[in-house]
Amino acid sequence: MLYQQINGLLNPNEPTVTNLSNVVAALKQTFEKISWVGFYLSKEEMLYLGPFQGKVACTRIKFGNGVCGTSALKKETQVVPNVHEYPGHIACDVETNSEIVIPIIFNNNVYGVLDLDSTQFSAFDETDKIWLEKICELIANKLELKSFLI
Numbered sequence: 001m002l003y004q005q006i007n008g009l010l011n012p013n014e015p016t017v018t019n020l021s022n023v024v025a026a027l028k029q030t031f032e033k034i035s036w037v038g039f040y041l042s043k044e045e046m047l048y049l050g051p052f053q054g055k056v057a058c059t060r061i062k063f064g065n066g067v068c069g070t071s072a073l074k075k076e077t078q079v080v081p082n083v084h085e086y087p088g089h090i091a092c093d094v095e096t097n098s099e100i101v102i103p104i105i106f107n108n109n110v111y112g113v114l115d116l117d118s119t120q121f122s123a124f125d126e127t128d129k130i131w132l133e134k135i136c137e138l139i140a141n142k143l144e145l146k147s148f149l150i
């Protein structure tokens, strides 16, 4: 299954960009409903675009802005069934209709977020939230997190 596959892919001896690149590929090839998946990595209350698959995206998001910035600031997963009803949503791709963003937290610090978008409405449910949070926890625990910082 996906969790075990990602556990196998993560290698703390490889650079962070290498590990995260394969995580986004594993997610993208597993779920047809994903139109965009990627990481934003944090430095000084700013999120910077990291490894992703999908269309060209915005390069930086301030903590507190959009779905990603809200997740980073609140240290909470954001499940958005309809992005058009989310105040402050940052539209990178006009075809996106729903989104989930999971923070990557270690020792109470936010190292980044994992963002998944879909052209379907309500594409992500409670089961996705639970497993994606487990995957982000695995990433946080397995990788050398100081190397997340740009």
Ligand code: SME
Pocket: 036, 057, 058, 061, 065, 066, 067, 068, 069, 088, 089, 090, 091, 092, 093, 096, 099, 115, 117
């Ligand atoms: N929609 C996100 C921005 C990132 S893109 O979807 C890739 C947001 O509101 O934070």
